[in-house]
Amino acid sequence: MVEHSSSFLEPEELAHNIEQVRNRIAEAAQKANRPLEEITLIAVSKTKPVELVQLAFQQGLTHFGENRVQEALPKIATFHPEGIHWHMIGHLQSNKAGKVVEAFDMLQSVDSLHLAQVLERLAASREKHLPILLEINIAGEASKAGMRPEESLSVAREIAAYPHLDIQGVMTVAPLVTNPEEVRPVFRALRELRDRLRDAVPQHSWHHLSMGMTDDYQVAIEEGATMVRIGRAIFGARPSR
Template sequence: MRKGSIAENLNAVSERIVTACRSCDRADDSVTLLAVSKTRPAADLRAAYDAGQRHFGENYLQEALEKQSALTDCDITWHFIGPLQSNKSRDVAEHFHWMHSVDRLKIARRLSEQRAAGMPPLNICLQVNIDDEDSKSGVAPEKLPALAEAVVALPNLRLRGLMAIPARRIGDEDQRTPFRQLAALLDQLREQLPDAELDTLSMGMSGDMEAAIFSGATIVRIGTDIFGART
């Protein structure tokens, strides 16, 4: 169970972000808090919205669409952060602002083709399997340059950066290692694609947020410390 109200928890997480930023000489506003709201009812999202939260991340498509219908009066930036089957890509293309978990060209092409005319480009992060874990999605680091080159050429997408969910490690310094590796991969992509707007590292969750921020995260994905344990 969460320790306080959603508003109190949001404030506590925001204070952690500011403290982490200042500890490594980063601007207080250089990290965006993405509230991971999977399995949470629309009422919880509204409570977070009323407390000032604007970015929400969802893993389950049908659940997310239902929440979007219930929260049409809220000016929310919607992020899809879970694995996506190609036959469900149209709903993400039509209803989300960000897609964090693109790891193959087939999905990227479908998202670009299905993005509705008149909508701004869909912001894309490529998911990298930074630890080569069989249980996790993501493109292998050695295949990232070719995928990025292809995605940046698609007309209705805007490649913004990289996302990863590294394995948990013991010790803050060890936890920084995969985050630094992801940051280095983004630096390499910037050299490869100098005209792309590569400004995003989506990494870090409730248990390793500080390590991620120290390593350059620009979006941290926080669920439990805002909403409590999933039901």
Template sequence: MSIAENIAQVRAEIARVCREVGRDPGEITLVGASKMNDAAACREAIAAGIDVLGENRVQEMTAKLEQGAYEGAPLHFIGHLQRNKVGKVVGRVALIQSVGSLELLEEIQRVAAARDVVQDILLEVNIGAEEAKSGFLAGDVPAAAQRAMELPNVRVRGLMTIPPADAQREENMRYFREVRALYVDMNEKLFHNELEYLSMGMSGDYQDAIRAGANMVRVGTAIFGARHYN
């Protein structure tokens, strides 16, 4: 199937799940995770009406920016961002979805201030408390949000999470619901209901993420096909 056909199929599935749980499919932002797909594939996804493109790797994103791969759609950075590469991302993407440490937050502020821009971000929640994964532990997210609110060149737009890869479906749903509850609580108590994005779910579990309350899903292989790693 073509990228356009895959996008149509994913949107149909989003609509089906939204009907099931009484939600409006128009609430769901579909991010095409275009890692390891070339500029032509990105353009094909944009032509087919993808809402957003998301990149995981700074070097790949930079190369495709130079090729005009993302013209016509917002670009998000959705992968692990090292502090020494912040300068290649700030001001070049609409949203950094993966801010998972205070050190990274402070570096984004430093670079954004130097460029006189306000960088939109999501705070990444390490909901499974995995030692090898970046992200704030759930209990540390409110304090991180409060620190971010003190930074004039950073704007928190919501939360993002990736549950443990080995989680079974019921456990996965529990993680999604926990992040949703955290999002709702923080939105009410800290952000006066100004948060917009709860980014949860990928190709294998975006339906359950929507059932749990996600309004942004990051779908790669279901749109672009299987990735072939060297």
């Protein structure tokens, strides 16, 4: 039995939200003359019950993002059908890295060489290859996680030698602004940094640009995002703490 709460949407409302987001992604892709299949919608399900994840999966969403390991693990254990992909998108403490290696399909928030070293050791012990993104604090905000752009090349070169970590691109959390056009330069800078990293460390794909959230994902797509992380526009506002 599903319990209804302030964080629960009716299936019809959830379906409407998903349709709206998909339509806006399609509009942005068309505006940028990009193939729609280049863009992966990641539904950010942090603080939301697993029942909402199940409903969203029934609506065709297959990628879900979580910020906190301890909150995510019960959801993943409860609901991991074939075809679902769980992304860790929040800051990860190294003492919880083993749980991420075991449970998640991608870690988007590798923000230091130390964390990468821990992940490599844990992935090797489990004979697993872990897709990762390097989290870059492209705007230099003191309140945000992520490595500095200027240190990303040396870190990437080190990680490139780790056989159990697969660098698939970069991620950033843009500043919170009223007008999404204000963060266009941030997204553009991340794309340009990714291109430089791909040229310098060609043994990895560097395919993904994970950038853009509910308030700015259309601008992010116009600037090259291959992954957008959408929570509120799909699941509604998070419950107040």
